[in-house]
Amino acid sequence: MSAIQNISCGRCQSKKVRCNRVSPQCGNCEAAGAECVYLPRKPRSKKQVNAPPDKRLLLEIIDRLKRLEEQVGLENTPETEDNGDDTMSISSVGSEAPRAISLDKDPAQVVPSVIRDITSTALEGYNTDLAWKAFSHTCRISKTLGYFSVDETPSEGDNQPSTPAGTPLHEAEVERNRKRFVFWHILRTDSLFRKSFGKPTLIPAGSWKVHFPDPTINGVDDESSRFIQIHFLISMRLGLIVRKYLDWIDSGPDPDPVSHDAIIHTYIDEVQSILSDWDTASLLRTLSNYVDSWLCIDVLVGSYEILIVLHLSKKCDHGHLLPYEAVNLARKSLKIFQSLLGSTSQAFWGISPITMYQFLPFFILCLDIICNPDHENLDEDLGTVTWVCDYVKMAAEGRVELKPVMIIIKEMVTACQRTKMDRLSRSVTTGE
8 A cells, every 4th residue: 555755755855846755766767767765753863952043043044044945956967868758957946046046155145135135135125124124134044153252362252153263364365254244244235224204223232253365365465356345435434424423413412402403513524535635526527337336426425425314414504494514515416316327228227226315305395496485506406306306217117116206206306397387477476
C-alpha cells in the first residue's frame, strides 16, 4: 500500500521538480524507471537559549532558510531532465524574476541591500509606513551582522562576527571598509526619516562604533568612481549636521529667540561652508553621465532642503510670512530638478525625487505665490510649480496609490493660478 512521505525524494530535490511524495516510488521516479530514495530530514540545530535577542533572531532566520532549501532542493545539480507533464521547475520560474541573488553570496552582503531596495521601492509608492518598517528591519539585521560594531575591539563586545581564519589582511580590510560605507549610509537614512517624516531615531548615540571608511573601499582610486567618493564625503557631512540639529531640537531648543537663532546660524554656516568647499553648483556643470549628475543633485538639493528647514526654524520676525532666503532656495532647488528631469527624455526617475526632495520647496513656492501680494516672479514661479504638477501627473499615471499625492499637488497649483487671475482682475479694476 502506498504511503505519503512528508518530504520530497532525493531525486526530485536534486532535479528541482515537484514530487508527489508517494512511497515506495514517486511518480517522477516511476516514469523514469529510476531508484526512489527518501532521505531523512537533517536535524535542526539547537537554539541558543542564552544568546542575545539579536543573535537569536539571526539564528532563527538561518534555520528557516535551511528548511526552505530542504523543501525546494537548491543543491547544485546537473541540468534537469524533461519530465513531461511535471510542474514548472524553480529554474524556469527564476527566469521571470527581475533581479536574482546568488546563493553563494554572504548574507551580510545581501540582506542590507535587499531591504534597502524594499525601502526605496516603498518610498517610490509614497508608502512611508512600509518604508519605515523595512528600514527598521535593516537596522536590526545590520546590527546583528556587525555593521554597527565594525571598529569595536573584542573586549568591548561580542556583537561583531569574527573574520574567518585564513582571510588575507587586505581582503578583511576591504570587507570592513564596505561595512563602514554601508553603515554610514544607514545612519544618513535614519536622519532622513527623522527630518522628513518625524520618525524617532533608530540609531541613538553610543549604539555604534564605526569609523569613516576609505571612500575607495578597496584602496584603488579609480577615476570612474571619483564622484561616488565625493558624494559620500559631502552627504555624510550634511547628514551629521542634520543629526546634530535634530538632536538639539529633541533636547529642547533655547527659548530665547536671539540665542535660538544664533545656534541656527551656526548650522547654516556649516552647510554653506560645505557648498563653498566643494563648489557643487560648478561641479554639476562638469559632469557627463546621469549617475554622477544624480549624485551631485542629491547633495546639492539636499543642502538646499536643509537650509530651507533651518531658515524656517528661526524665531525672530522676518517682516513677512516666509524668510526670503527660504523662498529663494526653494526656487533654485526646483529649477535644478526641472533642468535635469525636464531636458532628458530618457531620464525617468519616478516620483520619489519629488516626494523626497521637492515637496518642501514646492509648498514653499506655492505659499509665497498665494500669500505674498508683492510677489515679483509670479509668472516664472507659477511656471515652475505647474511643471512639478505635470511631472507628477506623468509619474503617477495608472498608479492608484499615488492619487492622493496628485490631488494635493494639483489643488495647490490651482490655488496659485487663481491667485494670478485675482491679481489680474484687481489690476484691471484699479487701472494699474
